[in-house]
Amino acid sequence: MSHAFVEVQKAAKRFPSASKEAEPLTVFENISFQLEKGEFVCIIGHSGCGKSTIMNALAGLDQFSEGSLVMENKEISGPGLERGVVFQNYSLLPWLTALENVRFGVRARWKTWSDREVTDHSMKYLDMVGLKEVVDRKPSQLSGGMRQRVSIARAFATKPKLLLLDEPFGALDALTRGVIQDELINIWSQDQQTVFMITHDVDEAILLADRIFLMTNGPQARIAEAVEIDLPRPRQRASIVKHPHFYTIRNYLVDFLVNRSGELRTQEFDGQGLRYPTPVNPVQLATAEATTVSTPATPATESQENLVKFTPKEVRHG
Numbered sequence: 001m002s003h004a005f006v007e008v009q010k011a012a013k014r015f016p017s018a019s020k021e022a023e024p025l026t027v028f029e030n031i032s033f034q035l036e037k038g039e040f041v042c043i044i045g046h047s048g049c050g051k052s053t054i055m056n057a058l059a060g061l062d063q064f065s066e067g068s069l070v071m072e073n074k075e076i077s078g079p080g081l082e083r084g085v086v087f088q089n090y091s092l093l094p095w096l097t098a099l100e101n102v103r104f105g106v107r108a109r110w111k112t113w114s115d116r117e118v119t120d121h122s123m124k125y126l127d128m129v130g131l132k133e134v135v136d137r138k139p140s141q142l143s144g145g146m147r148q149r150v151s152i153a154r155a156f157a158t159k160p161k162l163l164l165l166d167e168p169f170g171a172l173d174a175l176t177r178g179v180i181q182d183e184l185i186n187i188w189s190q191d192q193q194t195v196f197m198i199t200h201d202v203d204e205a206i207l208l209a210d211r212i213f214l215m216t217n218g219p220q221a222r223i224a225e226a227v228e229i230d231l232p233r234p235r236q237r238a239s240i241v242k243h244p245h246f247y248t249i250r251n252y253l254v255d256f257l258v259n260r261s262g263e264l265r266t267q268e269f270d271g272q273g274l275r276y277p278t279p280v281n282p283v284q285l286a287t288a289e290a291t292t293v294s295t296p297a298t299p300a301t302e303s304q305e306n307l308v309k310f311t312p313k314e315v316r317h318g
């Protein structure tokens with residue numbers, strides 16, 4: 001029996017090809033990972049590698065072709081209120097106001113609550129995302145950022161044990177995105193839900209995540225590594241870039257996406273051991289002595305010198 005909150009083992013997804021003669025499309029295979037309770041995990045990888053397919057399976061909206069998926073030792077076989085999803089396109093009910101959209105989710109979750117309790121609880125979360133003044137507006141009367149906030153408020157208000165975020169800020173401008181990221185951190189730090197989030201934004205992943213899963217390119221994609229983000233919390237967007245590890249981690253992630261996500265596809269992987277990079281002191285790297293120093297000797301810069309100063313280290317055997 002697993003002690004992990006969520007456990008995926010040897011998962012694969014195959015789609016039949018258009019012609020009968022051709023092989024089915026294997027989007028990904030041999031994917032195994034665990035999520036610990038209260039953990040914030042981001043997953044990044046190039047378009048088409050199967051991130052949304054994994055998320056849909058976690059949400060219970062789709063199934064793997066092979067492998068197992070359990071949450072608290074129970075197989076996930078369909079959608080459930082213990083899992084909340086926020087999609088990029090908000091998915092609000094257009095005929096309901098912001099408040100009614102949130103109330104809808106809260107009412108479904110707590111059927112015995114009075115109307116007052118449902119409203120108060122919904123208002124609390126709308127207030128948290130800064131929408132107290134516009135709760136009576138319908139989605140068409142709200143900006144994109146406001147709609148996404150309603151969607152986040154609705155998901156968090158139902159207090160799902162597992163929150164699934166599929167590029168929730170993808171359509172937002174940089175300023176709004178930053179504000180909502182801060183709100184997400186605030187709510188998550190209060191409620192300590194487990195969050196699994198897809199993003200294409202490396203900086204966003206570093207700001208938010210405890211671990212970042214790196215997916216190789218599809219087809220036959222897999223999770224190649226899990227990068228542990230050891231930057232202290234609470235993290236602030238403005239100051240996180242000054243941390244000596246920030247650019248080291250960032251460069252490592254960018255290097256993976258630009259240079260390694262394609263090459264790694266052909267390498268053998270047993271689906272069990274996930275790896276994270278241990279920052280290596282560039283000076284000691286030159287002497288080939290130590291392999292685990294947590295802080296680079298020189299202040300981090302965005303220069304090429306800082307690229308890939310890591311030695312992967314095996315962790316988490318499932």
Ligand SMILES: Nc1ncnc2c1ncn2[C@@H]1O[C@H](COP(=O)(O)OP(=O)(O)OP(=O)(O)O)[C@@H](O)[C@H]1O
Pocket residue numbers: 015016025027045046047048049050051052053054218
């Ligand atoms: N119903 C389907 N039938 C056939 N192929 C599909 C189906 N659904 C998804 N795919 C394929 O599966 C692959 C993975 O899709 P998915 O949306 O999970 O990728 P992704 O990593 O989330 O991409 P993006 O970052 O662009 O959102 C893609 O090549 C897609 O074309």
